[in-house]
Amino acid sequence: MARTHVNCNTLFTGLEDTARQHQRLIIEDGVFTYVGPQDSAPAIGAGEEVIDTGEHFVMPGLVDVHTHLVFGNAKSEEDIDLHVSPEFRALRGLFFTQHVLAAGYTSVVVPGDAGQCSISVRNAINAGMFTGPRIAASSNVISNRQSLNDWFPSWVGTPEYFSGRLCATRDEQIAEIRRQAKDGVDLMKIAMDGPHFRPNGEHIAAFTEDETRFMVDEIHRLGKKVAVHAYGREAVLYAAKAGVDVIFHAFFMDDECIEAILKSGSHVAPTFTMLANNTEFAEPYEASTKSGYASMQRRVIEAGCRNLKKAFAAGVPFMTGSDSGFAITPYGEWHAREIEILVDWLGLSPAQALRAATSVSAKMMPATQRVGALEVGRRADFIRVDGSPLDNVAILQERQRICGVYLGGRRIEAQVPGYDPNRVSDFNTVKWSELHTRQRAVEMGKRTLSTLNRQ
Numbered sequence: 001m002a003r004t005h006v007n008c009n010t011l012f013t014g015l016e017d018t019a020r021q022h023q024r025l026i027i028e029d030g031v032f033t034y035v036g037p038q039d040s041a042p043a044i045g046a047g048e049e050v051i052d053t054g055e056h057f058v059m060p061g062l063v064d065v066h067t068h069l070v071f072g073n074a075k076s077e078e079d080i081d082l083h084v085s086p087e088f089r090a091l092r093g094l095f096f097t098q099h100v101l102a103a104g105y106t107s108v109v110v111p112g113d114a115g116q117c118s119i120s121v122r123n124a125i126n127a128g129m130f131t132g133p134r135i136a137a138s139s140n141v142i143s144n145r146q147s148l149n150d151w152f153p154s155w156v157g158t159p160e161y162f163s164g165r166l167c168a169t170r171d172e173q174i175a176e177i178r179r180q181a182k183d184g185v186d187l188m189k190i191a192m193d194g195p196h197f198r199p200n201g202e203h204i205a206a207f208t209e210d211e212t213r214f215m216v217d218e219i220h221r222l223g224k225k226v227a228v229h230a231y232g233r234e235a236v237l238y239a240a241k242a243g244v245d246v247i248f249h250a251f252f253m254d255d256e257c258i259e260a261i262l263k264s265g266s267h268v269a270p271t272f273t274m275l276a277n278n279t280e281f282a283e284p285y286e287a288s289t290k291s292g293y294a295s296m297q298r299r300v301i302e303a304g305c306r307n308l309k310k311a312f313a314a315g316v317p318f319m320t321g322s323d324s325g326f327a328i329t330p331y332g333e334w335h336a337r338e339i340e341i342l343v344d345w346l347g348l349s350p351a352q353a354l355r356a357a358t359s360v361s362a363k364m365m366p367a368t369q370r371v372g373a374l375e376v377g378r379r380a381d382f383i384r385v386d387g388s389p390l391d392n393v394a395i396l397q398e399r400q401r402i403c404g405v406y407l408g409g410r411r412i413e414a415q416v417p418g419y420d421p422n423r424v425s426d427f428n429t430v431k432w433s434e435l436h437t438r439q440r441a442v443e444m445g446k447r448t449l450s451t452l453n454r455q
């Protein structure tokens with residue numbers, strides 16, 4: 001098998017604190033067989049390919065552990081669950097893999113969607129039918145009555161095509177877990193809490209500590225990973241004690257939670273990007289602002305920064321997720337903002353944040369997909385960046401700085417044609433956003449007071 005030799009003036013392995021100079025990568029069968037100084041590299045054979053990366057900064061392809069690949073940049077829960085068939089969601093997801101790739105993200109973890117959507121996208125890519133990022137796929141989010149994904153009233157329930165699956169009893173939980181394992185997920189997501197609070201404002205966990213342990217043990221027994229959504233102290237604590245692989249958010253964790261996480265070896269993916277975008281970009285007329293969601297998130301950010309800083313200082317390992325797939329976090333746009341947030345809000349060094357976004361986040365990928373670092377034995381997924389993210393991590397959000405994306409040593413040109421968002425998503429039937437009284441018509445200058453009085 002012919003080898004490919006990549007000369008790198010500046011190389012960041014994803015495992016260290018600094019970049020190395022004058023390095024060479026050698027790739028065979030899509031895997032690194034040499035990573036080290038050019039001086040001591042094995043000789044280049046006749047006819048073998050040599051890639052010169054010039055002044056580019058070479059680093060591992062980025063990993064986002066929280067991208068909702070099939071949500072279609074949704075504006076509402078109805079957008080996610082009601083208006084689009086699972087088949088269309090999968091096709092749409094396949095389309096948006098290109099936007100993710102073009103942003104330098106060569107691996108994504110998809111935490112929760114209906115049926116076989118992300119599984120199908122993953123299988124089509126793995127079969128070589130399409131070129132796309134490596135995908136860790138999941139199925140429905142395991143939910144309970146107090147969970148995030150049990151969005152709709154109890155009389156609606158959770159039909160099969162919803163992204164959440166109501167599992168209110170142990171029997172239902174275990175049956176759902178075994179169904180998902182059979183269908184070939186890489187991970188399962190449990191919604192450990194949601195918008196349910198005690199009178200003192202504390203989040204209520206949707207599952208008991210016992211139930212959580214029971215589910216996580218069964219998922220691990222079946223060889224799958226577990227991600228959980230948990231804002232509140234109680235949910236974080238139960239998840240950590242049960243030994244889940246990654247906790248999304250963990251904003252209200254306390255010292256007991258931190259201790260439990262350190263003991264179990266769980267990771268935390270703050271996934272602040274969605275909150276940051278929402279508080280900064282949502283306009284006053286948008287439902288997100290009017291409903292108080294944005295101002296609630298502002299308070300969550302304050303508490304979250306405090307607690308997450310403490311956790312990182314105590315040694316809790318961070319991963320990076322963006323919650324891409326919503327209208328406030330469109331695909332390919334904001335994935336790398338999370339890296340900037342880890343530096344600016346939580347005080348990580350650029351190298352720490354880059355490791356979080358590469359080698360640490362890669363731990364959520366299937367064991368067969370060893371990625372996330374430039375290291376012998378790992379798959380040769382890497383990117384070329386114009387400029388050093390070690391000097392300024394924010395440059396990773398500038399598309400023109402991502403000068404080359406390689407999967408298994410092969411350069412990929414992602415296809416990102418323009419598209420009409422109204423034909424891809426946003427099929428809501430909402431027709432009006434305010435109450436059109438006669439008084440309001442006058443205020444808007446559509447009617448005059450005299451026409452009103454005549455009536």
Ligand SMILES: [Zn+2]
Binds near residue numbers: 066068
């Ligand atoms: Zn999410």
